[in-house]
Amino acid sequence: MLRGDMVVDVTTVLDSIPAARWPLDPGDLLIANFDRLRGLIDSMALSGVPRHLADCALKSPIANPSKILGALKNYHEPADDADYPVSTLDRDGLFLKASTSVAGPSDGIELTLPGRQHDHEVELAVVIGSWCRNVSRERAMDHVIGYTVALDMTVKGTEERSLRKSPDGHTILGPWLITRDEIADPGSLGLWLQVNRQPRQRGNTRNLLNDVPRLIEYASSFFTLYPGDIILTGTPPGVGPIASGDIVDAGIGGIGSMRVEVR
Structure with a gap:
């Protein structure tokens, strides 16, 4: 505590x-x-x-999620950013990550596939607190226990996305869990990421294309959500590669920040 x-x-x-x-x-x-x-x-x-x-030592605040769901390209971007296509839930849905990919800040990031590019993505992680299925947008937040910072690591390649996002240690959660009552509005949180103190990513959840209640509503229309399940809400622009020896700092206003070593 x-x-x-x-x-x-x-x-x-x-x-x-x-x-x-x-x-x-x-x-x-x-x-x-x-x-x-x-x-x-x-x-x-x-x-x-x-x-x-x-x-x-900071371990993951969530030990046993039954599943991890993630949103694709879920941020509004400047109109002149033609290389950042807009995604929709109806077209692209959500992706799954293996629950064995969860680790904490002190565990570090292991580049499990040498020679392959590994990209960082800082995200707001929503943690489900109670069982729900086919929950409405209006009741969705009743089933949230809180929030944490997530590093959604991705191995670049041609394999199916969920495989490339699921090596052990490729979902870093931390530095702790902030309960829902401590965050007045999850739709107005600044998030950022640095690699070796160099800024890479910066955004705000007010720019989410699909906000937290909508993501829960959509996810629960396909899956039963259980306590500890995690929804990754998407990442702002600036995604880039990391290398062994790098230091990644990532944080979200109102939650906290974490430092993670790459090995």
């Missing part, structure tokens, strides 16, 4: 998650039980011993 620039260990709250029996429901058990555990988490955060954030 984050308190300013300090962290308090509240992991013993996991002992209070109700016992699960096979067959297990899909999704993340902590996220599924978060509302009933939140009071205990807050109490532990106040009474626990804080330690400096700089001394902590």
